[in-house]
Amino acid sequence: MFMKCLGNTSSSKKQYQTVIEELSHQFSLAEIRKSTNNFDRKRLIGRGGFGEVYKGYLQHYAASDYIVAVKRFSVEHSEVFKNEIELLCQLRHPNCVSLIGFCSHKKEKIVVYEYMSNESLDRHLQRGELSWKQRLEICTGAARGLHYLHAGAKRTIIHRIVKPRTILLDDNMHPKLTGFCISVKGSRLMSKPKPIKVDVVAGTPGYMARELFTDDAITDKSDVYSFGMVLLEVVCGRKYITMPAEREFLEKPVEEKVDASIKGKIAPKCWEVFIDITKRCVMYEPDERPTMGEVEVQLEYALSLQEQADTNTNGDYTLFSTTVIHPGAELIDSTEDSDTEEM
Ligand SMILES: Nc1ncnc2c1ncn2[C@@H]1O[C@H](COP(=O)(O)OP(=O)(O)OP(=O)(O)O)[C@@H](O)[C@H]1O
Numbered sequence: 001m002f003m004k005c006l007g008n009t010s011s012s013k014k015q016y017q018t019v020i021e022e023l024s025h026q027f028s029l030a031e032i033r034k035s036t037n038n039f040d041r042k043r044l045i046g047r048g049g050f051g052e053v054y055k056g057y058l059q060h061y062a063a064s065d066y067i068v069a070v071k072r073f074s075v076e077h078s079e080v081f082k083n084e085i086e087l088l089c090q091l092r093h094p095n096c097v098s099l100i101g102f103c104s105h106k107k108e109k110i111v112v113y114e115y116m117s118n119e120s121l122d123r124h125l126q127r128g129e130l131s132w133k134q135r136l137e138i139c140t141g142a143a144r145g146l147h148y149l150h151a152g153a154k155r156t157i158i159h160r161i162v163k164p165r166t167i168l169l170d171d172n173m174h175p176k177l178t179g180f181c182i183s184v185k186g187s188r189l190m191s192k193p194k195p196i197k198v199d200v201v202a203g204t205p206g207y208m209a210r211e212l213f214t215d216d217a218i219t220d221k222s223d224v225y226s227f228g229m230v231l232l233e234v235v236c237g238r239k240y241i242t243m244p245a246e247r248e249f250l251e252k253p254v255e256e257k258v259d260a261s262i263k264g265k266i267a268p269k270c271w272e273v274f275i276d277i278t279k280r281c282v283m284y285e286p287d288e289r290p291t292m293g294e295v296e297v298q299l300e301y302a303l304s305l306q307e308q309a310d311t312n313t314n315g316d317y318t319l320f321s322t323t324v325i326h327p328g329a330e331l332i333d334s335t336e337d338s339d340t341e342e343m
Contacts, residue, residue, distance in 0.1 A: 023089040023090065024085065024088075024089040024099050024100075024101050024102060025100065025101030025102075025112075026101060026102060026103065026104070027101050027102065027103040027110070027112060028103065028105070029103055029105040029108055029110075031058075031103075032056070032070060032103050032108075032110050032112070035056035035057055035058050035068065035070065036054040036055070036056045036070050039052075039054060039072065040054075043055045043056070045069065048071075048179070049181075050071075050073055050074065050077040050080055050081075050181050051071055051072050051073040051074045051077060052071070052072050052074075053069055053070065053071045053072075054069070054070045054071075054072065055067060055068075055069065055070075055115065056068045056069070056070040056112065058100075058112075067115040067117075068100055068112050068113065068114065068115050069112070069113045069114070069115045069116065070110060070111075070112050070113075071110065071111045071112075071113065072108070072109075072110050073109040073110065073111070075107050075109075077109075077181070078107075078109045080181035080182060081102075081104075081109040081111065081181075083180070083181060083182065083183070084111055084180045084181045084183075085099065085102045085111060087157060087180050087183055087185060088111075088113075088180055090153065090154075091148075091149075091153060091157075093144075093145055093148040093152065094141075094144075094145075094174070094176075095141045095142060095144045095145030095148065095174070095175060095176055095177060096145050096148065096149070096176055096177050096178075097113050097114060097116065097168060097176040097177065097178040098113065098114040099111065099112070099113060100112040100113060100114060113178070114176075116168035116169060116170050116176060116178075117169075117170060117171050118168075118169035118170060118171065118173055119168070119169060120164060120165045120166070120167060120168050120169070121138060121142075121164040121165070121167040121168075121169065121175065121230075121234075122163070122164035122165045122233075124169070125164055125233060125234065125237050125238075125259075126237075128237055128259060128260070128261040129261070130261075130262075131262065131265065132262040132265040132266050132306065133303070133306060133307070133310075134173065135234045135235075135262070136270075136274070136299065136302060136303045136306060137173075137303065138167065138169070138173070138175045138234075139230070139231060139234055139299055140296065140299040140300055140303055141174055141175040141176075142167050142175045142177060142227070142230070143227065143292055143295045143296040143299050144296050145175070145176065145177040146159065146162065146177065146223060146227060146292045146295075147291075147292035147293050147295070147296045149177070149183075149223075149292075150220040150223065150291070150292050150293075151220075151291070151292070151293060155185045155186055155187060156185070156186035156187070156194070156196070156220060157180075157183055157184070157185050157186070158183060158184050158186070158196060158218055158219070158220055158222065158223055159177065159179070159180065159183050159223050159226075160182050160183055160184065160202060160203055160218070160222075160223070161179045161181075161182065161183075161202075161203060161204060161207075161226075162177075162207065162223050162226035162227050162230060163204050163206075163207045163226065163229075163230060164230055164233055164234070165179075166178050166179035167230070182202050184196045184198060184218070194219075195215075195217035195218060195219045196217060196218055196219070197216060197217045198216065198217065198218055201213060203222075203226070205241075205243050206229065206239055206240070206241045206242065206243065207225075207226040207229045207230070208222070208225075208226065209221070209222040209225035209226065209286065210284065210327075211286055219286060220291070220292065221286035221287070221289045222286065223292070224281050224286075224289045224290065224291070224292060224295065225281060225282055225283075225286075225289060227281055227292070227295065228278055228279075228280075228281025228282035228289075229241065229282065231274070231277075231278040231281065232254070232278060232282070232325065235254060235257075235258055235259065235262075235274075235278075236254070236257045236258065236259055237259030237260070237261065237262075238259075240325075241327065250325075250326045250327075251324065251326060252324070253321035253322060253323050253324050254275060254323045254324070254325055255271075255319040255320065255321040255322065255323060256321050258319070264315070264316050264317055264318070265315055265317065266306070266317055266319060267305060267306050267308075267309030267310070267313075267317050268317060268318070268319060268320075269305045269308075269309060270302045270303070270305040270306035270309060271302075271319055273298055273301050273302040273305060274298075274299070274302040275323050276298070277290065277294070277295055277298040277299065277302075278325070279323065279325055281295060282325060282327055284327075
């Protein structure tokens with residue numbers, strides 16, 4: 001479909017080209033080079049599985065420069081480049097990173113996104129610098145973005161690499177989902193999203209639902225599982241399932257594994273709602289997991305309970321240790337043995 005949009009031989013190709021051009025801007029390589037000072041290493045802000053990301057400065061008519069993120073895909077990943085633009089140019093949501101444009105010049109495949117100045121969620125978790133309320137707000141926003149992908153666009157979109165690293169934070173610490181390179185689009189939206197056939201197992205070990213290793217079709221519920229793993233990481237301040245799995249860690253109640261920097265800050269009523277929805281997200285059976293719509297609502301509710309509790313106390317709370325979340329041994333074994341590509 002994307003190839004059609006870049007081609008210029010038939011009238012239908014020309015028509016599609018117009019649609020894509022209306023939805024996103026095509027930059028010349030010269031413009032991209034200028035914006036990144038010719039891919040200056042000092043402008044490099046990150047490196048992912050598909051290429052390098054640079055900070056770029058673009059001019060907007062007479063106004064001063066504005067900052068963008070410029071992802072330069074490595075040559076072997078031009079297929080995922082097409083996929084990412086095709087999806088992103090049709091998405092509009094405050095919790096999904098915006099596409100500014102793209103550049104396709106011979107072997108150079110480049111995507112230009114809005115710049116997210118506050119890095120990814122995983123970096124903040126590693127530094128233990130987010131309050132509990134900030135963590136809840138970020139999770140609620142990310143849930144909204146994922147709900148939109150599953151049920152708010154014309155077709156269901158399954159993200160496939162939901163993890164703290166693909167949740168970026170803007171100037172105001174508002175979260176936006178990124179990393180749509182291997183996302184898939186399903187049929188037109190129905191009351192229940194239909195499974196989407198995929199050719200390869202893909203994702204990041206530690207966040208992948210067990211059915212991804214056995215089924216050739218995926219559903220929104222595998223993203224829900226990954227989101228549940230994100231919720232656990234947000235509470236514990238570390239990856240919940242590591243490779244190899246630390247069974248001793250998994251067998252301890254979650255309440256005993258709460259990140260030291262937020263210990264005593266979680267109101268019991270908020271926790272009850274939060275941990276209940278988290279447990280349901282990581283259920284073994286996909287059908288038993290909630291939709292992202294439910295997750296969003298429950299996280300909003302948990303946040304309101306936390307705010308109510310904080311107005312009445314000085315914020316020194318105790319949680320009782322009762323919740324053991326130990327995703328099935330089969331799941332851990334299958335992810336340990338798999339040769340899944342890490343994204
Ligand atoms: N829009 C953006 N604004 C600011 N920084 C960004 C943006 N997009 C990506 N980055 C930075 O570049 C890094 C690499 O991003 P990229 O999307 O290539 O891979 P990733 O999602 O981190 O990992 P992977 O591709 O392996 O799943 C990110 O971790 C982030 O620090």
